[in-house]
Amino acid sequence: MKIMNCPLNGPRNISEFAWGGELRAMPDPNTCGAHEWADYVFLENNTAGMVREWWCHVPTSFWFIAERDTVSDEIVRTYRATEVFKDRVEFKTAPLPGEPGS
Amino acid sequence: MSIDPTSLKRRGFLYRVLAEAGAEFGEIGGAAVALRYRGSIEEETHKARHLAIADLSPLPRCGFKGNGAVEWLQSQGLDIGPDSNKAYRQPNGALAARLAPTEIFLIDDLGGEGRLSARLDAAWSWGKEKPRKPCGYPMPRADSHAWFALAGAESPAMFSKICGVDLRTHRFPDLAIAQTSVAKMNAIVIREDRGGVPGYHLLADSASAEYLWACVIDAMEEFGGAAVGLEALRRLGGP
Known part of the structure; x- marks a missing residue:
């Protein structure tokens, strides 16, 4: 069986993992248009070659990032999401109708 | 003397299966626990040295999770080291299994009184x-x-049939943890030897307890494994 290396649990059978989609930079939700946001949320680039993807080790629900060649299906590197996401992302929310500032 | 498990409010997920296999139940902390099976206890302990499974589901266990959980447990006097996927033995024989940096699964000692769980x-x-x-x-x-x-x-050897992780004793040291797939189920495996006999705790979704039990019984068959009660496990000796 194909083996993937989980950054938390070590090498495991590929059947223990679930694919979580392409890793992309998030556009600023306050300034980007609907098209750009929809593209970010719903569409995949479907690149032939090296991609960065989210993967989940299902028995531990541990999400991490893998670099994979989609042509050869070779997993080049796996690492913790903290390598990419170093700071907490805070979302500004618009005030609800009736709240101060609306 | 065996008690009727239905006479107690707390029973394991498998009590019907175990009763059918000839288990004799006793009360521990208000729960019906399979203590032994028909036949002599010496014979059952001998089986446990060779290959056996026991249902400890009625015994106490608990967990703590989230930022600060490990620090709080340490402030309660628990000995928890820095490594994840490793279990830390407590003075009373309980195990604090560190599943992740901020997650602890506590299994109490085989006495079954659940002193640590109750205190925490x-x-x-x-x-x-x-x-x-x-x-x-x-x-x-x-x-x-x-x-x-x-x-x-x-x-x-039995585990190698149902689990992809190498759990052989020279590769998977005492108190190591594997969170992996066992018989196609998500499961936690913790190695804890007793009296020099290799041993593993297997923790998995309770709703599929009967399925997993049947899978392990089936996998044990070719090695002559058998179900044993808690008493045989205790007789193997301390960790």
Whole structure:
């Protein structure tokens, strides 16, 4: 069986993992248009070659990032999401109708 | 003398299956536990040295999770080291299994009185400081997970049939943890030897307890493994 290396649990059978989609930079939700946001949320680039993807080790629900060649299906590197996401992302929310500032 | 498990309010997930296999139940902490099977206890202990499974699901266990949970447990006197996927033995024989940097699964000692779980349960509170100091949150585990104990020299060989991780004793040291797939189920495997006999705790979704039990019984068959009661496990000796 194909083996993937989980950054938390070590090498495991590929059947223990679930694919979580392409890793992309998030556009600023306050300034980007609907098209750009929809593209970010719903569409995949479907690149032939090296991609960065989210993967989940299902028995531990541990999400991490893998670099994979989609042509050869070779997993080049796996690492913790903290390598990419170093700071907490805070979302500004618009005030609800009736709240101060609306 | 065996008691009728239905005479107690707390029973394991498998009590019907175990009763059919000839288990004799006793009461521990208000729960019906399969203590032994028909036949002599010496014979059953001998089986446990070779290959055996026991259902410990009625015994106490608990968990704590979240930022500050490990620090809070340490402040309660628990000995928990820095490595994840490793279990830390407590002075009373309980195990604190560190599943992740901020998650602990506690399994109490085989005495079954659940002294540590009860003490922590009574001690835990959100605290009165404002803003609140992070201390994690309790993660009840007694109903979420079935708890089986495997014992015997042949148990690593048996595991190789149902689990992809190499659990052989020279590759998977005492108190190591594997969170992986066992018989296609998500499961936690913790190695804990007793009296020099290789042993593993197997924790998995309680709703599928009968399925997993049947899978392990089936996998043990070619090695001559058998179900044993808690008494045989205790007789193997201490960790």
